[in-house]
Amino acid sequence: MTTNQYVNLSILRGLLLEHTPNEYKRVMLMQTKLVNYARAVASACSYAVPTRMGLLVPEEIARQVLDTPLIEHAMRPLKQNEQPSIFNDVEGIFIALAEAKGPLAKLTKAESRAKRKAIKKAQSKRKRQHHNEALKEAMSATDKMIIFLDVEWYERSKGKVTEIGYTLIENGKHSGTHHILISERMNLRNKKFVPDNKDNFNFGSSMKMTLKDALEHLRTVLVHCDIIIGHSVGGDITVLTHALGHKHRSNIHSMFKGKQVVDTVHSTNKIAGQRMSIMRCLDHFGIEHSHLHNAGNDAHYNWLVAQELATV
Structure with missing residues (x-):
């Protein structure tokens, strides 16, 4: 990659929750943003890094779906033992995010629903491509x-x-x-x-x-x-x-x-x-x-x- 600065989606999600006071708006926002992050990374077949504290994606990928100053606060460089992987489907993104062990990585009920919906959509897309x-x-x-x-x-x-x-x-x-x-x-x-x-x-x-x-x-x-x-x-x-x-x-x-x-x-x-x-x-x-x-x-x-x- 051209940069070693990655955005931690778990940290960014926590920042978004803190800066969105309305509960209903927060739920809708997180459903949309998580799915959009997954789609952006998947469509670009980009490098992402699953870590103990959450999923890291390149800054340019994050800004494709949400250009906010909060991204600056969620960025950090890769550690020596962290290796980027290529994710080319929505399911892989969500699995990596769900398996992260950090306190900010746990999915809410709304995010879990978004995850299931995105996985189902990705599976349907793969099935259509297979039959085509x-x-x-x-x-x-x-x-x-x-x-x-x-x-x-x-x-x-x-x-x-x-x-x-x-x-x-x-x-x-x-x-x-x-x-x-x-x-x-x-x-x-x-x-x-x-x-x-x-x-x-x-x-x-x-x-x-x-x-x-x-x-x-x-x-x-x-x-x-x-x-x-x-x-x-x-x-x-x-x-x-x-x-x-x-x-x-x-x-x-x-x-x-x-x-x-x-x-x-x-x-x-x-x-x-x-x-x-x-x-x-x-x-x-x-x-x-x-x-x-x-x-x-x-x-x-x-x-x-x-x-x-x-x-x-």
Whole structure:
């Protein structure tokens, strides 16, 4: 670093508390400032020093978020045995600060809430980045078998699977979209919360199978697949895992073991700053569509959306 003068965040926090008389204002101030310090250090991937008396950050980083004369009173040089570390995420900053043993380093309730919120936000950001990178890599792969999976269930009972749909991409090329109707659930019709489109498969003929046979069929398909992609696909996998009850749970779960799972819902954040449904994604990219909430159609449309998301 260009300077050996570092700001002790614990001391600075204590000074801020002393100079902020209103209790409510103090709580709000500390929530904001602690999160902002963490963000500033994280975004700059800057050197910081966790010490017994608190976390030290360079002066220029501290002034990015709070330029106050109090910083001068919280500065001190590094000791000989104190080595700077690189922190590149919010969680690391807060963990280092929370583990400091000094009297000013203990987090208040408000600061603890800010810590939990910041960690959750950082974890969500890392998850989005992971799925974005995984989706781009999957969509550009020419030597992988990919399955786009979608499951529909009865709107009044999540455990009652009514449809399974999947689209297969083999070596970068579409090799078919399939739709399975669960024969013992044909009488269960959605209409109140989602439309009933189980009879409106757009890409071929639907197959009718018992739930047990459908899961066995899916097992034979998944054996050849390297990557599972879906829109909120974690929920679909969970529903399938519990579809035949507790006795068969581990057996069904083994179908998905060892497979890379990519969730396209995390990649939709980069479009509008929030998660988007398949329908909104289709509208956003100008992709013609019909009869959504048919498992086969949704799997196929998810593949089309994924191609667009991978290029954003």
